[in-house]
Amino acid sequence: MNRLCQSMEPRVMDDDLLKLAVAEQGPREEAGQLAKQEGILFKDVLSLQLDFQNILRIDNLWQFENLRKLQLDNNIIERIEGLENLTHLVWLDLSFNNIETIEGLDTLVNLEDLSLFNNRISKIDSLDALVKLQVLSLGNNQIFNMMNVIYLRRFKDLRTLSLSGNPISEAEDYKMFVCAYLPDLVYLDFRRIDDLTRELAEIKHQYTIDELKHREELTQAQWEEAQAQKEELEAHKAAFIEHLNGSFLFDSMYAEDVEGNKLSFLPGVGELLEAYPFKDKFVIICLNIFEYGLKQQEKRKMEIDTFNECIQEAIQENQEQGKRKIAEFEEKHLLNLSAIRDESEMPVIEMKIVECGEDITQLFNVLMTLEMQLVEQLEETINIFERNIVDLVGLFIENVQSSWCTMAQCRDLESHHHEKLLEISINTLEKIVKGELDEDLPDDVRALFVDKDTIVNAVGASHDIHLLKIDNREDELVTRVNSWCTQLVDKIHTDEIMRNRKRVKEINQYVDHMQNELDNLEFGDILD
Template sequence: MNQLHDSVEPRVMDDDMLKLAVAEQGPREEAGQLAKQEGILFKDVLSLQLDFQNILRIDNLWQFESLRKLQLDNNIIERIEGLENLTHLVWLDLSFNNIETIEGLDTLVNLEDLSLFNNRISKINSLDTLVKLQVLSLGNNQISNMMNIIYLRRFKYLRTLSLSGNPLSEAEDYKMFICAYLPDLVYLDFRRIDDQTKELAEAKHQYSIDELKHREHLMQVQLEEEQAQQEELEKHKAAFVEHLNGTFLFDSMYAEDVEGRKLSYLPGVSELLESYPEKFAVICMSVFEYGLKQQEKRKTELDTFNECVQEAIWENQQQGRHKIAKFEEKYLLSLSTIREESEVPSIEKKIMECSEDITELFNVLMTLEMQLVEQLEEAINLFERNITDLVGLFVENVQACGCTIAQCRDLENHHHEKLLEISINTLEKIVKGELDEELPDDVRALFVDKDTIINAVGASHDIHLLKIDNREDELVTRINSWCTQLVDKIHRDETTRNRERVKEISQYIDHTQSELDNLECGDILD
């Protein structure tokens, strides 16, 4: 399937090519007209035609952020790339190129029509994110495995499919297989599928379809469970207590504890370890449940604040709209009176009065904005105090002695004392030759002297405490960082809102004043 342009020098998709393409296609679109008059505005272009350009590589299209239709057929393109920013694309034609692999389409979530006709593609894949896909043209490629059809079942809106010219289309059961496995398909290879064909196909492949549906159902159930678990995990992360509702922290303490695993072979340690994990998990669960409750309080505080802010802004906007409406009613009446007035002094007087009204409106609107700024500043400061107090209380209770994570540390200290006691007793028995139990060689090697066994127990203890300390530090650091970032963002958002509102008021006043200034007496008298 070599392309017609192979003998011609490949062209680079640069700004000059794109400007020329937009300019040539411009008269048929508003964006093109604008490009001719005021220069190229790639961000406003909705459709772009780049066929028969001998393009080897897709490049420099990131500026076309509003593009909905892109035509790149009849080139020598070898890879699908450079389309990441074209997220509004609905129609894409890459037919008659040299593409071997479907790729680079992940961000095109709005794509409905995709043509890859007449390329070198051997497998249908990497289309998962194109959930809106309705039309798929893959004719004249190198697809041979009928199992590629199964992959297309995930596209619930797919109604038109073209696969003719592929090796699989020569199979005897080609049409029946596709109609059975893609029951919602309306057109296959540019021909409408009649109801009788669908019925025959379903009957022929009923057993296989039923098995497939069962497997798909199980996979869907598993997927939903995984999604539910992920959503639950995100909630736990938002409360900064993820993985504290089980044995994760305890397991992590022993994951890298080589000495601890050796010491577990000592007589009496297995009994010691029976109750330790359970007690540890109970403490972690108390931290977990407390964290979720505190998260609800923080969420309620934030929701209440946001409602308060939105209500204040809405009320202020209503007052502003009312003031503007009253002004415009009077202003339009004044303009009408001025146009009907024939005496210049009277006209000048009325224009002066209008100018004073504009200034008064500006002062009123700015006063309203300053009142809102003060109101929101007070609300933000109150929220900042409240959320900081909630975070501080949470951190204090997590770190407090005899409570929450501190209890994990106390439990580990108690376990360490018991383990050290067992280890010393074991050493004494070994020295006296009174140890009945057989120990592995690497464990017995710890009992050469008292310092060695004490160091081994201490190393195990240090690892455990480090894991506990790190989890505590992570929790405290993350929630403090969250609080700081949240408050900073609220302050930044309010500053931005205020600047935009002041700009909006100034632009409205400037426009109105300019309109009045351009109202010349000569024009009125004429």
């Protein structure tokens, strides 16, 4: 901790301190005076210098949402915190503080240069989000384990590293180890790594490096597989048929079905499943729904793509017409202005100014007419799309509920299985009562056969759980696809309203500008 900080009381990062820092680092002379009068918005600040302020805690920086460079060195900061909103930060200096743990950097995905020089850090970790990191300064800390270097292999853009002043830098093999395990590093401890050192390091650690690369390749392959599965699941969710491409729904019916799992031990149930493969047929129906859902998703996507193309073509064609009208107007307008400036007779000037004003009004009417024509055209296109997409969604729901690949078939299968299971259960009860049951049943299963009501209730409870799972999955599919359709159509209508308002505003601003230009010209000539 530096002497200046020791001589001062800890300071709070409040608005007063931040405003003072921003003002002191702002523009000078006329621009500076204007900034002081009007105030500087924190969100507009790109660089902030807060070194030697005896700051104990990082706080109140959330308003600096566009900050790119932050200097907090030579303070008494103990924790890295309060930086989560600074997602545009590229350069961060936290050197000469009292930081013990690397943390609080998870959102700084654009950070390229990080200095934690001269702190109390003993472990390099929690930097995973810093995928663009190029420069890392960790000198004069308490890092003692050489394995920390291996962690830095994940940063593919890292070119400059400082670790001098740490216990690991005293190790005999320190430089060779770092060069071997970080082959893309260019500078180590402020010195460029020469080719000979890099080559010798690679030879010395070749065996362990090869093993490490193999493990990294396996890890990368596993990660890529997990990512592919994740992307596939997201695609299935977008089609509203996730987890229908296998036995997920069937397995979920038994996951919470205590009674049903007990009843599977009954004699005859195995033969029932062999003669009437309940699970296999159930899964086939789910796969049919899944395949149908993918095809319907593709149809919806094609409908949306076609709609977007039509919208963009209509807007582009309308814009081209507007540009041509504006170009024709501007060519004529410039000639008229030139003629007015060259004219010396006031009556003629006034007549030409009136003509220019009429041209501006005519341009406004033309542009607004074009916009209204576009609004009508887009409204018709949107209405057609809305009918088409609603029909597609309706057809999808109808077929999932009551056609060839349906949840209704799943319910029929479950009901058939329930009837057979109930029949087996009643027969088992009769055999138990008569003492004719040869098979030994687990105690918890035998406890169901106290009387007929008990076993009927148990089988019925199992059946209800299964039907509820099927119903819930169907309701979820229907609710989500309807919600998606409603949100999509609402967004399209809202986007069109916003587009229209923006265009009308642009037309008015342009016409107002041309009229103001004409008015200023008119007043200037009258004064002359």
